[in-house]
Every structure is written in structure tokens, then in C-alpha cells.
Amino acid sequence: MDVDSRVLAEFEAQLGPKFVKTGADAEGYLEDFWGRARGKALCVVLPGSTLEVSAVLSICRKHKIAVFPQGGNTSTCLGAVPDASGRSVVLSLRRMNRIISVDPTNGSITAEAGCILADIQKAASDVDRFFPLSLGAEGSCQIGGNVSTNAGGTSVLRYGNTRDLVLGMEVVLPDGQIWNGLRTLRKNNTGYDLKHLFIGAEGSLGVITAVSLKLFPSLAPITAALIAFEDIGNLPAITEPLRRTFDSSIVAMELLSGSEVRIVKQMLPDVTFPFDESNSWLLLVDIASDEPASVGDRLQNTIGDAVETGRITDVVVTVNESQRATIWRLRHSLTEAHKKYGMGMSHDIAVPLAQIPHFIEAAKLKVEEAFPAAEIAVVGHVGDGNLHYNVIFEKFRWDGIQNQAETRKDVFKSIYDIAAEMDGTFSAEHGIGALHVEEMKAYKPAVELEMMKGIKALLDPDNIMNPGRVLPV
Amino acid sequence: MDVDSRVLAEFEAQLGPKFVKTGADAEGYLEDFWGRARGKALCVVLPGSTLEVSAVLSICRKHKIAVFPQGGNTSTCLGAVPDASGRSVVLSLRRMNRIISVDPTNGSITAEAGCILADIQKAASDVDRFFPLSLGAEGSCQIGGNVSTNAGGTSVLRYGNTRDLVLGMEVVLPDGQIWNGLRTLRKNNTGYDLKHLFIGAEGSLGVITAVSLKLFPSLAPITAALIAFEDIGNLPAITEPLRRTFDSSIVAMELLSGSEVRIVKQMLPDVTFPFDESNSWLLLVDIASDEPASVGDRLQNTIGDAVETGRITDVVVTVNESQRATIWRLRHSLTEAHKKYGMGMSHDIAVPLAQIPHFIEAAKLKVEEAFPAAEIAVVGHVGDGNLHYNVIFEKFRWDGIQNQAETRKDVFKSIYDIAAEMDGTFSAEHGIGALHVEEMKAYKPAVELEMMKGIKALLDPDNIMNPGRVLPV
Numbered sequence: 001m002d003v004d005s006r007v008l009a010e011f012e013a014q015l016g017p018k019f020v021k022t023g024a025d026a027e028g029y030l031e032d033f034w035g036r037a038r039g040k041a042l043c044v045v046l047p048g049s050t051l052e053v054s055a056v057l058s059i060c061r062k063h064k065i066a067v068f069p070q071g072g073n074t075s076t077c078l079g080a081v082p083d084a085s086g087r088s089v090v091l092s093l094r095r096m097n098r099i100i101s102v103d104p105t106n107g108s109i110t111a112e113a114g115c116i117l118a119d120i121q122k123a124a125s126d127v128d129r130f131f132p133l134s135l136g137a138e139g140s141c142q143i144g145g146n147v148s149t150n151a152g153g154t155s156v157l158r159y160g161n162t163r164d165l166v167l168g169m170e171v172v173l174p175d176g177q178i179w180n181g182l183r184t185l186r187k188n189n190t191g192y193d194l195k196h197l198f199i200g201a202e203g204s205l206g207v208i209t210a211v212s213l214k215l216f217p218s219l220a221p222i223t224a225a226l227i228a229f230e231d232i233g234n235l236p237a238i239t240e241p242l243r244r245t246f247d248s249s250i251v252a253m254e255l256l257s258g259s260e261v262r263i264v265k266q267m268l269p270d271v272t273f274p275f276d277e278s279n280s281w282l283l284l285v286d287i288a289s290d291e292p293a294s295v296g297d298r299l300q301n302t303i304g305d306a307v308e309t310g311r312i313t314d315v316v317v318t319v320n321e322s323q324r325a326t327i328w329r330l331r332h333s334l335t336e337a338h339k340k341y342g343m344g345m346s347h348d349i350a351v352p353l354a355q356i357p358h359f360i361e362a363a364k365l366k367v368e369e370a371f372p373a374a375e376i377a378v379v380g381h382v383g384d385g386n387l388h389y390n391v392i393f394e395k396f397r398w399d400g401i402q403n404q405a406e407t408r409k410d411v412f413k414s415i416y417d418i419a420a421e422m423d424g425t426f427s428a429e430h431g432i433g434a435l436h437v438e439e440m441k442a443y444k445p446a447v448e449l450e451m452m453k454g455i456k457a458l459l460d461p462d463n464i465m466n467p468g469r470v471l472p473v
Numbered sequence: 474m475d476v477d478s479r480v481l482a483e484f485e486a487q488l489g490p491k492f493v494k495t496g497a498d499a500e501g502y503l504e505d506f507w508g509r510a511r512g513k514a515l516c517v518v519l520p521g522s523t524l525e526v527s528a529v530l531s532i533c534r535k536h537k538i539a540v541f542p543q544g545g546n547t548s549t550c551l552g553a554v555p556d557a558s559g560r561s562v563v564l565s566l567r568r569m570n571r572i573i574s575v576d577p578t579n580g581s582i583t584a585e586a587g588c589i590l591a592d593i594q595k596a597a598s599d600v601d602r603f604f605p606l607s608l609g610a611e612g613s614c615q616i617g618g619n620v621s622t623n624a625g626g627t628s629v630l631r632y633g634n635t636r637d638l639v640l641g642m643e644v645v646l647p648d649g650q651i652w653n654g655l656r657t658l659r660k661n662n663t664g665y666d667l668k669h670l671f672i673g674a675e676g677s678l679g680v681i682t683a684v685s686l687k688l689f690p691s692l693a694p695i696t697a698a699l700i701a702f703e704d705i706g707n708l709p710a711i712t713e714p715l716r717r718t719f720d721s722s723i724v725a726m727e728l729l730s731g732s733e734v735r736i737v738k739q740m741l742p743d744v745t746f747p748f749d750e751s752n753s754w755l756l757l758v759d760i761a762s763d764e765p766a767s768v769g770d771r772l773q774n775t776i777g778d779a780v781e782t783g784r785i786t787d788v789v790v791t792v793n794e795s796q797r798a799t800i801w802r803l804r805h806s807l808t809e810a811h812k813k814y815g816m817g818m819s820h821d822i823a824v825p826l827a828q829i830p831h832f833i834e835a836a837k838l839k840v841e842e843a844f845p846a847a848e849i850a851v852v853g854h855v856g857d858g859n860l861h862y863n864v865i866f867e868k869f870r871w872d873g874i875q876n877q878a879e880t881r882k883d884v885f886k887s888i889y890d891i892a893a894e895m896d897g898t899f900s901a902e903h904g905i906g907a908l909h910v911e912e913m914k915a916y917k918p919a920v921e922l923e924m925m926k927g928i929k930a931l932l933d934p935d936n937i938m939n940p941g942r943v944l945p946v
Contacts (some may be wrong), residue, residue: 190822243690350658385659
């Protein structure tokens, strides 16, 4: 029996042959959700318990086989599929999908890592509580992946990133040891807070097998306000009074360029929307209030001046949930519309809030000068300073580009450089995966990278966990 | 010149003789604020810049001299004074007290580590923003110490622990390298989030020299409700409807035992208070609302039933700030009253919220049985599951105890064991310092301690930073 067959036999002895997949059965786990990359693997293992995850890692460590943990495989940055070596194992958490416990009094829920995000949201609402993490892939992404990547989404402004929602976790370390840190305490100052090392480590330091999360009181009814304006320089003058008036009642604050509206209307004519593309900018604000009837008046008091002076050109306030759903449907159909429209390069940047208008102006100048065939479409969690800045080439224009690979690279570098100059980041919420390892080298301080590498070497000395992801060599 | 003189000369060359203190000039830095311990040191150094901190650490590393960083020296667990060896340096941050920048649009402030907490609060309110960290020592504690110890306080329920308020930091590592991580971004998923390693590490991994912090919109006017009740078992039935109605408008939720009221009234007769000690329990709730006039009605709707059925025995709602100040004055005078009253053993425990009544009952049984001469006085940030559970011996009773040291030890262990059985912690917000190192060994999982020790050895291989604190040997 050769080494590979022996390894497979060891996995099968631990998990049962049914949960060690090869050949055609493994196919679905090897391809990136967005179809951008395919990897190879010796096999895909589907452990059913923490002890089985531990057994898998022990076998991998012994044979120095790389492990690529996989949640819902919805990574936007090639973080969930194996590399091309074939000497690796994909570890899927999908069978570990139980909700372990819900404690409404404590405001906490504990679930296995493979639990689908939407199932956690539902388990919370079943006990009249709210789990705020919300993002496009919530019907298929897994909570272990959300925590491993410190997912963002539309509720960060009020509730924080996934990091801020985690109370405890269980992790299988690269040597197979199990760390049970499944606590549900709000406060616990007893040494280094190790869970924060694993949050956002994208599986490079171990496999998160279960998490304890915060639940919140159910949200009050939400009113959406859609505010149109022309000059991006006025953004702070519009958002600041809103923050002052509505404070933590604001649960989402999204910015949309008029070009996004045009692209959706062109590609997905079924999507209705109260404004046309003639507005340069749209601000979408979700406000939770026990007195929804008064939200309109308070808005009027807050931004009435800006409307009168023309800084705001139009406002729509929803009066029921169906109107709000209509507005958000456009927000959620952008990815699909972009895909149909052409070749989009999406940048998940963040800058300090005061820099948002400057960033938008500087990036526009750059794109117009260096990539005249491209269009700009911006959508973002602007309340967090986070923009998905899209440089899109309509299909026929992209086909006319000679050096496509070079152009892609140039576009990304141009935009990231502008963010970096403004003390911003090249990855606000999407993470690094295999896609942004070069940017780590280019933009992170050396002393910071060295500390990260030291921690990686400490916890994973054989570099078996997600090699080639997160950290540059 | 002997080694010590040479070291002093090196410090003086870097900082100037004025800022290297020995003898009588050093005295004030060697004693614990609460007078419980005195250490020795070769000298006290007062660097004036990050570069000077770096120079100090380089000298200490070269000569293998221990460094005890000191902020406002208000640690409750002997975390800020040197040990008895005398072969060490106290590094005071007090000269590094500048506010570097305030950005109201971004909602952020950047300050040197030695900045007094109250000065940060004031700098925020000067630009119509709010910095929520608030605790008894805010007039003298320093923000670097707050961040290093992940301070808690009275605003955690809504705004989180200090950890949740930190956007970025600058740290001098034990080898003298400077890590500039002074970012002000809300989202930045680019590798391991190293700042969380230093938050709560109590100076054992490096010296935090500056921090960037979140600011929030100014708070709406606050109404305080003081709710008296008899049966601690009813606590969740009282707090849950309040959380549901007022959600994030609740900025503080404190529990007080009637015995606390008695002790304050006895020791500090000037302190007035709307209730006497005949109530078993008091719940103090601060509610921020733009419509303060309606808070009373909403309270009535929320807890009216509990008042009618006798679960709540009395309620006072403040109608102005002076009434609220009266109530909080009692809350803030507990430490002083305890000190006058006798020998108090304060336990900074936390348990999951649903366990609070069970904890209080189990601890009462234990104290009554094992320490009949003691009284129980409870105050706590109950919204966070955090209680300062005080076992107090009135002066004349304590003097009658034979084995005082043993008794102290027994009391602490008894209470911590009960918290541990309920998945709680022995240190919710105060940290470890030199006081709780034994509890780290007793209560933390071995695999977690090993990871912490690995990280310590990685960043501080010569163990010069705050040795003997935080981690057991």
C-alpha cells in the first residue's frame, strides 16, 4: 500500500468510508463557489464530531499533509478551496451543523461550526432574540466560516463585526489538541484573549469546531430612508446629523452610486426601484424604532435643511416592510447584475469615514485617466467606512483589452494604493484567502507580518493548516 | 562602575537624569495605590516618547532587567508595582499624556498611553462625541492601563469592554521594536488581529504607547430607575422585559444588595439615598432617551405587572440629573464605606446571566455555613453577569479570627469554586496582576495556559516584561 492509500485507510478507519470522499464524490468541494479556481486533494473528509476533527488533524500532522478547512465555500477571496498540489485534504464542517444550546436569558447561543448562518438567525428569533450577522450568503455560509473570516455584512454599524459577536469557541489545534473555550461570559479578564487569534485567522491556526455567540433583544420595526444627493463631498454633512439623531437606532447605512442603479435596471429589468439612475448617489439607512410613525418627522427635522438647500435632492421613507424589501432587493441584486454586465473588479476597501469623499474623488480621477474604458460602480457599508469599489468593463470593452491579466493587476494596485495613502485597508471584510497574499506583503508593516509568522510557526510548526493562505512566505 | 550604575547611566543618557528616579524620588511609584504591597526597583524611568520607551526596553533586554510598566497605578490586583527583587525598572507612562488627534467625523480619538481617562472623555465631549469607558478611577487611571487591562466599568452593557472600544494601537515590543498599529478603521480583515493580544495582556507582551479609540454620538439625556425587590430569583423576570423595551437605550444596569445601603448609611452618614436597607435587592438602571418624559410611562408598561404582583416592591424614577447623581453617589461610595467598615474580600466574578440568582443563593449558603462571622454585600454590573461579591468581616469580628491568612484564602476559593461550577470566571474585569496568578493555574484549561505561555515566550523570550504577573510559571 503506498503512503496515500495508507492515509486514506487511516481516515476511513476514523470516520467511516462514507465520509472520506474521493474522485467524483469529492468534485463539489474542490471548486470555488464563484468558479474562479479549482484545486486538487487526496480526499475530502467530513468529520461528524470534534473528536473526529482532532483525529483528522493528528493523521495529517503525522503525514505532513496540508488541511484546507471548508465551511459553506462562499469565500470571496479563494479562501475555501485547496491548492493544486493534490497532497492535501479538504476538511468540510458541513456535518457538524447542530445548534448545541440557546440561552435567551443570557443572550447566547452555542452551535457547531458547520451550522448555516440562517439557521442561527432562526434559532434566535424562535426564542424572541436577534442574531445580527447578516450577509448575502447567509442561506449557505456556515458560522464557523463566518467566525474564521470575521465576516462583516450590513449590521456592523450597530452590532460590530463577527468578532464582536463571539463569546467563546472550541478549536482543534494543528497538533490535534482540543481547546474548549466555549464560554458564554460577557466579561472574563483572565490572561490573553486567545479567541481573537482564531477569529479572522481563516483556518490557518486550527479548526474552529463550535462557537458561542451573543444574542440581542429583537429589533424594533425598521423604517428605511433612501436619500439621493449629487455631491459626495456632502456625505458627512448628511450622515452626521442622522447619527446624532438616531444613534444606535441606525442598523444599516449603505451607499450606492447611481451607476449601480443603472446596471441593475439594465441587466435585471424585473427589479423595481423608487429612483432612477439620474441621481449620482443614494444613501440607504435602516432605522429601528418602536415608534415607526415618528421616524418620518424626526428625519424631516434632521435633514430638512439639507433638502431645502439642495444638498439632498430627493428622499423616500418606507411605510411598510414590502417597500423596504423592494429597496433592499436592488441592494442584494448587485452581484448578479455585475456578473451579467461585464468584467468587474471589486475592491473591498475601508478608509476613515472622513476620507470617504476624498477616496471616491481620487479613485475616480485615477480610473478615468488610467482605464478610460472602465465604469465605476460603488456600493458599500459606508457607515463603517467600507466600500465595495467596483471598476467594471462592459463585456465588449473587456474583450477589446489586450493585456487583461496586467490590466486587472493595475486596476487593483491603483485602488489599493489610494486607500493605503489614506490610512485605509485593501481588505475590510472579505479577508485574505489565496487572493490577497501579495497585498499582505505589499501593505502590511514588516514588524506586524513577523509577529503573525511567529504565531503561525508557534501553533502550526509544520505549516499544515491552510498553507499559502493569509500569510506570505 | 558596577552593572547597576552602568544601567542607570545608560537610562540617563537616553532620557536625561531628571527622568530617571531613584531613592526618595522613586518612592511614590513603588507602592500599590491601595497600600497592599510595596516593591523595589533599580529606578523609575519616565520616557517622554515612543522612541524613548523603545530605548528603555532595549537597555533592559540587553541587561536582562525586568520592566514593570505603570499607568495610573490603580490596579485592583497588584498589577502596577514591581516585585521585591530590586533588579527591575518601573516604566511610568505619565509623561506621555498627549491627545494626538480627534476625528469627530470618523468617530475616533488617538492618544498617548499616559493620557488620563477623564481627559479623553472630555476631549470627546468637546467635539460633541461620547467616549463611554467610565469607572471609579477615571480621574487618575491612564488609557494605556485601561487598554492593557481591558477595563470594564459601568457602560459595558451597551458599549462593551475597553477591548471593544479600541481601533488601533502602537506598541513597543520587548526587543525594542515599535509596532505602529495606530489605525482608525472599523473594518480591517488583513491577517491576525494582533491588537487583541496586547489588550488584556497587562503589559506582559510589550508596552502600549498610544491607542486609537472609538467615539460615539453624544448620549441622550439619562433617566435612572431604582427598582427594589425581595427575591433574587425574580431578577431575570425583571431585567428581561426592561431589555426588550429599552434595548440599547439601557446604558447601565447595576445590582445592589440592601446590606450595601446599610453599610454606606452607617459609615458615611452624609450619603443620602431614596431607599433604606430594608429592601433585599436594588436594581439601578440608566436609560438614555431623547424623550425622557416618556421613560416613566414606558417603565410603567414594562414592569407594572411585577409591581402589582409584588415581585417588585418599590420603584423610583429620577426626573432630573441631581436626583440621578444622588443615587449614583451611593453606588460610587461603596469602596470607601467598605474600607471603613472592616475587612472585605471582594470577588470580581462573572457567570452567565441566567446563573446570577443561583450563584447568589449558593454563595450565601456557603458563606453562612463556613464563615458565620462574615456579612455579604453585593454590587455588580449585573447586566453583564458581573458581580463584585463582597464577603466582609466587621472590624471587631475580623480581629477575632485566628488564622486570618487561611480564612482569606478559604473565602476566595469558596466563592471562585462556585463561579467555576457555573461556567463562570474568577476575574471578570479586574484582571490577574500579581494577585490572581494562582487562580490562573487552578481554573484555566491547561491547553489554554500552554498557548499563552507559548505566545509569551515568542514575544518576550527573556521574560523581562512584567514577570510574575498574569501567567503562572
